[in-house]
Amino acid sequence: MALLDVGVMFVAVAVAGAVANRLGQSVIPAYILVGMLLGEFVLGRVALPAVGTVYVPETEFISLGAELGIVFLLFFLGLEFNLDRLFARWRPIGTAGTIDLANFGAGLVLGWLVFGAFLPAFLVAGIVYISSSAVITKSLIDLGWIANDEAEPMLGTLVYEDLFIAVYLSVASALVLGGGDVAAAATDVGIALGFIVGLLAVVQFGTPLFDRLVATDNREFVVLRAVATVVFVAGAALALGVSEAVAAFFVGMAFSATEQAHTIETILEPVRDVFAAVFFFWIGLVTNPALFADVAALVALAVVVTTPTKVVTGYLAGRAFDLDARRSTRVGLGMTTRGEFSLIIATVAVTGANAGTFDPVLAGTINAFAVGYVLVMAVLGTTLMGYSAPFESIATSWLERDASDEVGEGG
Amino acid sequence: MTITESDLPGVGKKFEIELGGGEEMIVVIHNTGKREVFRRSGPDADSEKAFEFSDDLARTIGSIIEGAHFQPFEPDTQETTLPGGILLEWYELPPGSPLVGETLESADIGNRTGLAIVAIQRGEEVLDSPGAGTTLCEGDTLIGVGTRENCAAFEEILTE
Numbered sequence: 001m002a003l004l005d006v007g008v009m010f011v012a013v014a015v016a017g018a019v020a021n022r023l024g025q026s027v028i029p030a031y032i033l034v035g036m037l038l039g040e041f042v043l044g045r046v047a048l049p050a051v052g053t054v055y056v057p058e059t060e061f062i063s064l065g066a067e068l069g070i071v072f073l074l075f076f077l078g079l080e081f082n083l084d085r086l087f088a089r090w091r092p093i094g095t096a097g098t099i100d101l102a103n104f105g106a107g108l109v110l111g112w113l114v115f116g117a118f119l120p121a122f123l124v125a126g127i128v129y130i131s132s133s134a135v136i137t138k139s140l141i142d143l144g145w146i147a148n149d150e151a152e153p154m155l156g157t158l159v160y161e162d163l164f165i166a167v168y169l170s171v172a173s174a175l176v177l178g179g180g181d182v183a184a185a186a187t188d189v190g191i192a193l194g195f196i197v198g199l200l201a202v203v204q205f206g207t208p209l210f211d212r213l214v215a216t217d218n219r220e221f222v223v224l225r226a227v228a229t230v231v232f233v234a235g236a237a238l239a240l241g242v243s244e245a246v247a248a249f250f251v252g253m254a255f256s257a258t259e260q261a262h263t264i265e266t267i268l269e270p271v272r273d274v275f276a277a278v279f280f281f282w283i284g285l286v287t288n289p290a291l292f293a294d295v296a297a298l299v300a301l302a303v304v305v306t307t308p309t310k311v312v313t314g315y316l317a318g319r320a321f322d323l324d325a326r327r328s329t330r331v332g333l334g335m336t337t338r339g340e341f342s343l344i345i346a347t348v349a350v351t352g353a354n355a356g357t358f359d360p361v362l363a364g365t366i367n368a369f370a371v372g373y374v375l376v377m378a379v380l381g382t383t384l385m386g387y388s389a390p391f392e393s394i395a396t397s398w399l400e401r402d403a404s405d406e407v408g409e410g411g
Numbered sequence: 412m413t414i415t416e417s418d419l420p421g422v423g424k425k426f427e428i429e430l431g432g433g434e435e436m437i438v439v440i441h442n443t444g445k446r447e448v449f450r451r452s453g454p455d456a457d458s459e460k461a462f463e464f465s466d467d468l469a470r471t472i473g474s475i476i477e478g479a480h481f482q483p484f485e486p487d488t489q490e491t492t493l494p495g496g497i498l499l500e501w502y503e504l505p506p507g508s509p510l511v512g513e514t515l516e517s518a519d520i521g522n523r524t525g526l527a528i529v530a531i532q533r534g535e536e537v538l539d540s541p542g543a544g545t546t547l548c549e550g551d552t553l554i555g556v557g558t559r560e561n562c563a564a565f566e567e568i569l570t571e
Contacts, residue, residue, distance in 0.1 A: 082420065144449065148458050262442065
């Protein structure tokens with residue numbers, strides 16, 4: 001039956017992906033929704049005629065597949081991450097990315113006001129801060145914006161966010177898995193940061209080693225050795241109490257400097273896509289839609305607060321890249337899209353609850369919040385990008401008129 | 412000619428090629444090998460997608476544009492076929508041709524080759540229906556009408 005469960009899961013995500021694509025929407029919300037529908041909280045509550053109650057249970061394979069999904073998503077982030085590129089364009093990217101951190105502050109305030117405690121606020125801040133690389137990049141290609149000037153500030157800001165989230169995730173998982181005790185948490189954060197420094201050293205000096213590891217023409221060996229390295233290091237990190245996602249990110253970075261980086265990217269892309277779909281499906285499976293009623297107000301509040309903040313910080317990011325009002329508005333609208341990384345942050349809370357170091361009720365609430373928030377923001381962001389024209393003309397008429405007024409007064 | 416190359420993290424590379432008059436061609440090469448070609452009519456305009464190619468097709472098209480498949484050149488002789496297989500062909504008199512200095516009468520082209528000279532282009536002017544006393548000069552372009560055999564015969568006396 002376990003094989004049938006997995007089969008049902010893959011049929012479901014395949015169909016959901018096709019439907020979302022037909023509707024011009026991102027596939028991520030579709031995978032989550034179909035997972036939710038087929039899980040114990042929806043299908044499991046329905047007594048079907050003849051067969052009784054059947055649903056897709058959260059089997060070990062599915063939850064492990066989801067974990068591999070996180071590992072591969074972050075591995076690819078690292079593989080495509082390029083420190084040289086970041087430093088080459090440091091001035092605008094640094095400016096845009098630092099302005100973008102205002103969203104983290106907004107999330108922190110919002111989380112504090114709702115939960116009245118630091119740790120949940122810290123998680124909410126991460127969830128609302130990070131934009132979705134996957135959804136935004138796909139929309140950029142679909143709309144043809146990839147060839148326009150607005151692509152650079154968007155992709156540049158995402159690179160900055162990726163680096164921030166790598167550090168954030170290691171701190172967040174140390175805090176959550178450390179249980180709340182400040183002294184213990186400080187030790188765990190120290191270990192996590194030490195682990196990052198160690199991995200950075202490996203990335204910096206280990207390139208010849210990684211090069212030799214995948215220096216073969218045999219694609220089978222390349223794929224096996226890359227998977228072996230990333231999954232083993234991620235697993236070892238988790239065993240040490242360090243975020244597996246962060247470890248995967250740095251392993252990706254280490255491979256990005258090798259000559260085989262492009263080959264690894266090409267041949268592992270389908271592997272990532274399969275496990276990422278499992279991850280989104282799993283998120284849907286473990287999310288109880290009944291909890292949406294409890295978090296609806298929080299989701300609505302977060303949407304109302306963090307959509308405008310992202311639009312503003314995105315607009316300023318566009319300005320930091322010397323774009324005009326119209327293109328900067330597009331940057332702002334596009335950056336509102338949240339997705340996979342917000343969900344990965346939510347799983348930190350779920351992992352903590354499973355390990356007994358985090359309040360399970362609070363973890364359920366935060367997970368439901370993240371899923372509800374991502375469902376809204378992924379669809380909203382994609383839609384805003386697709387129908388950006390009216391916003392662009394509003395922005396142009398407001399902001400460029402102000403600008404010309406200023407020039408007029410000055411002259 | 413300015414070509415700007417930039418990285419698109421997670422996507423691939425972008426090349427912006429200035430075509431003059433503010434027009435730009437933008438080529439996006441995806442990590443997957445897919446190519447997209449966009450046209451931008453001005454610095455403030457949006458890029459409009461013109462073409463999308465697979466890796467293989469893009470390489471073939473690239474070699475066509477590069478001239479590796481076909482080298483355009485202007486041929487020395489031009490011919491046009493009239494109905495019935497009669498050719499209208501023109502020849503430039505090369506330096507040292509035995510015909511240089513002869514008149515149309517003394518060269519006796521019509522009897523020797525069958526080709527009828529119907530016009531001569533000399534510099535800017537065209538002598539149509541040139542008379543028998545017309546002297547042929549180096550650099551003249553002779554326009555003749557005849558069969559393929561007539562043309563071949565003329566080509567022989569043109570240089571020998």
